[in-house]
Amino acid sequence: AQKITQTQPGMFVQEKEAVTLDCTYDTSDPSYGLFWYKQPSSGEMIFLIYQGSYDQQNATEGRYSLNFQKARKSANLVISASQLGDSAMYFCAMREIYGQNFVFGPGTRLSVLP
Amino acid sequence: EAGVTQSPTHLIKTRGQQATLRCSPISGHTSVYWYQQALGLGLQFLLWYDEGEERNRGNFPPRFSGRQFPNYSSELNVNALELEDSALYLCASSLARESNQPQHFGDGTRLSIL
Numbered sequence: 001a002q003k004i005t006q007t008q009p010g011m012f013v014q015e016k017e018a019v020t021l022d023c024t025y026d027t028s029d030p031s032y033g034l035f036w037y038k039q040p041s042s043g044e045m046i047f048l049i050y051q052g053s054y055d056q057q058n059a060t061e062g063r064y065s066l067n068f069q070k071a072r073k074s075a076n077l078v079i080s081a082s083q084l085g086d087s088a089m090y091f092c093a094m095r096e097i098y099g100q101n102f103v104f105g106p107g108t109r110l111s112v113l114p
Numbered sequence: 115e116a117g118v119t120q121s122p123t124h125l126i127k128t129r130g131q132q133a134t135l136r137c138s139p140i141s142g143h144t145s146v147y148w149y150q151q152a153l154g155l156g157l158q159f160l161l162w163y164d165e166g167e168e169r170n171r172g173n174f175p176p177r178f179s180g181r182q183f184p185n186y187s188s189e190l191n192v193n194a195l196e197l198e199d200s201a202l203y204l205c206a207s208s209l210a211r212e213s214n215q216p217q218h219f220g221d222g223t224r225l226s227i228l
Contacts, residue, residue, distance in 0.1 A: 035216050044219060044221050044222070050216055103159075
């Protein structure tokens with residue numbers, strides 16, 4: 001069964017606007033971590049932000065924030081003030097405490113328009 | 115602190131040959147993960163090693179194998195190469211048994227099969 005769903009294969013956003021990338025997950029573990037990664041066209045995977053299942057507050061890292069809705073099992077990435085350099089693939093991932101393996105979603109390709 | 119290093123950067127082989135890819139994790143990380151990423155697609159989980167043991171394996175044929183050495187570095191071996199093995203192979207490391215620790219990726223090895 002698909003554990004991580006990213007329903008937006010591609011997204012466009014105007015420079016300087018905010019954009020939300022969707023991620024829903026499926027787990028029965030009580031403790032897990034959620035991660036977002038960015039992959040530019042050069043290929044490297046860059047860790048952006050982490051949210052723990054017991055965290056009360058939504059995670060933020062600079063222009064990145066995570067809209068965590070535990071009951072809905074969603075962990076959407078919000079990028080504020082988009083920049084041209086934000087154009088990349090974005091992957092949502094989960095690590096369950098008992099499985100301890102990482103599971104990645106299929107990714108969303110974000111294109112920032114000037 | 116040095117990041118995850120992978121070698122070689124590029125590797126060109128012909129069908130039927132064997133390829134060996136290498137990965138050195140971040141110092142202190144005991145878990146190493148291997149992923150295959152075909153052009154334009156998401157990450158397909160290959161193998162997970164921790165403390166020298168294979169912990170999990172993705173849905174790949176047995177000609178994909180690997181090992182982890184006492185210094186936690188790792189090798190991925192692909193035997194009897196086929197054209198569809200052409201892909202970017204990414205290695206990642208993390209602190210094991212900690213669900214809040216992200217994976218950190220190397221820059222990958224791009225394997226091309228002629």
